[in-house]
Each structure stands twice: as C-alpha cells, then as structure tokens.
Amino acid sequence: MTDLDALRDLIRADSATRGQPISRLGYFCAPFRPAEGPFADRVIKVYRGLRDPAALDRLAAAHDDYAAALRDAGVPLPETEFLLLDIDGARVPVILQEALPQDSMMRPLMQSRPLPETLTMMEAAGDVIATFWTAADRFDTRIGFHPSIRNFAIVDGKAVFFDTFPPLIHYSRAEMGKMLLQFSDKALMRWVGPLMQGRVTGIQDEWYSPPETLVGLVGSACRLRPEGVQGYLDWGRDFAERRMPRWRAEALAGLAEPPRLPGYWTGFRKLLGLQGEPNL
Known part of the structure; x- marks a missing residue:
C-alpha cells in the first residue's frame, strides 16, 4: 500500500x-x-x-x-x-x-559503447517495437507507442520500455494534440503552442505508425552516432524485412536515407531546450 x-x-x-x-x-x-x-x-x-x-x-x-x-x-x-x-x-x-539502474539507460549507452554493441541494443529495442505492433491489432481502440532511444533501458541484454505518459490509448488525434500542450512542463510551449496547434498535433503521428516508429528509432541512432549511419540504416532495412514485413515498403522508403526530424519539431526542441535526454 x-x-x-x-x-x-x-x-x-x-x-x-x-x-x-x-x-x-x-x-x-x-x-x-x-x-x-x-x-x-x-x-x-x-x-x-x-x-x-x-x-x-x-x-x-x-x-x-x-x-x-x-x-x-x-x-x-x-x-x-x-x-x-x-x-x-x-x-x-x-x-x-x-527505478531502473541508472547505467542501463539506452541513450547514454548508445553514445558510449562500441558501434557493434549499439547494433545489439538496436536489435533489442526493435524486438519490442515489432512485438508491440504485431499484437496491436487485438486492441479495438486507437493505440500508439513512443519507442524512442530515450525511452528504453537495456537490462540483461533486453530492452525495457518505461514511458507511459501521455497514455497513447483511446484519445483521438485532436485530443492527443491538445494534451501535448495541456501537460507540457514548459510554460513557453503552452503559450506559443496554441498558435501552431496543427503542427503540435502532428508531433504524435509517428507514435501511431508502425513503420515510422522503426524509422524514428533508426533516425535517433544516426543522430547520436553519425559515424555509424550506414550500419544503422543497414540494420533498419534488414530488421524491417525480418520482423516487420507487413510494413516493409513504408519502412524501407523511410530508410532510403538517414531519417531527419521534421523542421517544426526541431525548432520546438531548440526553443524549449530539449535535447533528447532520458525521460525516465
């Protein structure tokens, strides 16, 4: 209790x-x-x-x-x-x-470990993504997933997800867009955001798209370790073929080149001082 x-x-x-x-x-x-x-x-x-x-x-x-x-x-x-x-x-x-061990956070591990080890971590995170979306059809409601590198820990070689807010279930796209403003910890976002509600609402779209969650994971890895871009792209394409064949075409299209963040979201992040640190 x-x-x-x-x-x-x-x-x-x-x-x-x-x-x-x-x-x-x-x-x-x-x-x-x-x-x-x-x-x-x-x-x-x-x-x-x-x-x-x-x-x-x-x-x-x-x-x-x-x-x-x-x-x-x-x-x-x-x-x-x-x-x-x-x-x-x-x-x-x-x-x-x-609480998960502080030294298990995936983002700093991706930054500090040798590239071959980071590909093993990507496989662990990808396994969670594929497992979720393969099972998601059973839920008769709008449901999403935000499997970014900053929302995973690597524990005993397995990826553990820990980001449950906002709860990406039941809410419509418009409702979730409003929540992104209502619950933002940044007063500036709550003040400026309504002027660009359409763009703020679009932030969530990746979370509700199976191929885009995979592409987003690969994009994050490419930005964290630019020297490993080709390895991450090769891994992502191979993973889409092996584990996410239902969404293969869309995923491969998104991985034709290193994925980039939308310009408006990059602008929001700079404005708010958000650099992708662990959400915990």
Whole structure:
C-alpha cells in the first residue's frame, strides 16, 4: 500500500530533501528519485493538474488501460502506478515507477559503447517495437507507442520500455494534440503552442505508425552516432524485412536515407531546450 501522506510530503519538499531531478529536459516533467526513504526504489513523475475533474478521471483510466495493453502486447515495463494525488486542494497526476539502474539507460549507452554493441541494443529495442505492433491489432481502440532511444533501458541484454505518459490509448488525434500542450512542463510551449496547434498535433503521428516508429528509432541512432549511419540504416532495412514485413515498403522508403526530424519539431526542441535526454 502506497503511503500517500509520505508521498505528498516528498513532492512538497524542496529538491535538497526529495532528491535532485534525474533529468531536467523532459517534455512533460522532471522526474526524480529520492536518495533515501520509502520511495528510494521508485522514480517519481509529477505532472501538471487540470481543472476538469472528468478529464483527470479519464486520464487515470486511460493510463491504467495503456499500461495493461503494453504488458498484454509483450512490452517489458517496470512496475508502474498512476495516482491522482490530492495536494493543497488540487488533484495532481503522479506516476510511481520501479527505478531502473541508472547505467542501463539506452541513450547514454548508445553514445558510449562500441558501434557493434549499439547494433545489439538496436536489435533489442526493435524486438519490442515489432512485438508491440504485431499484437496491436487485438486492441479495438486507437493505440500508439513512443519507442524512442530515450525511452528504453537495456537490462540483461533486453530492452525495457518505461514511458507511459501521455497514455497513447483511446484519445483521438485532436485530443492527443491538445494534451501535448495541456501537460507540457514548459510554460513557453503552452503559450506559443496554441498558435501552431496543427503542427503540435502532428508531433504524435509517428507514435501511431508502425513503420515510422522503426524509422524514428533508426533516425535517433544516426543522430547520436553519425559515424555509424550506414550500419544503422543497414540494420533498419534488414530488421524491417525480418520482423516487420507487413510494413516493409513504408519502412524501407523511410530508410532510403538517414531519417531527419521534421523542421517544426526541431525548432520546438531548440526553443524549449530539449535535447533528447532520458525521460525516465
């Protein structure tokens, strides 16, 4: 049973008490892991609240459905709990997640390990992508997946996915586009974003496309390790043939050259200071 009072006190505490954020560059929040106490084995993610109680209840239900769907589809996911925590009169979305070893984060491993090892990591992440999309037909609802390098850890040679927010299930494309603004941790994004709602909404499209999730993974690897571009492209093309034949043609078209981020998203990232650090 989660000690909600202790969790409230921890969230209210200043960073010196609760522990420094693990990453300050996340789009939705700056997750932190306490150095000690009852939550020392958890990463805590605190999100912006909403004034609409029904929207918060829907969010909680969607998150539970999404975590269950990921597991049902064979995606390795740490123990994850979603709470709507009453803090100072407001209901605040909070995720408690089993902490993964800090040295298991895929992004820094991709940056630091020899290129042949990084291809092994890509295979592990690709296996999760193919497994998810092969199973996704069983869900009679709109469902997506955001398997970027920054959202994986490599544990005992296997890729573990840990990004469950926003829950990419049930929401329409327009609704998800609004969520990208509502829950952004960046005030500038909430202020500027509505002026470019169409482009903000388009950010999600890759997450709902099986071939584009694979292409996005390869593109991230190419940007992280430019000296390995040809190896990553060769791997991606081979993987599409072997593991994602249903989407082979679209994936191969996207891998004809090193994939690039859309210009508008590159601009948003620079504006907000987001450089793709681990989301945790």
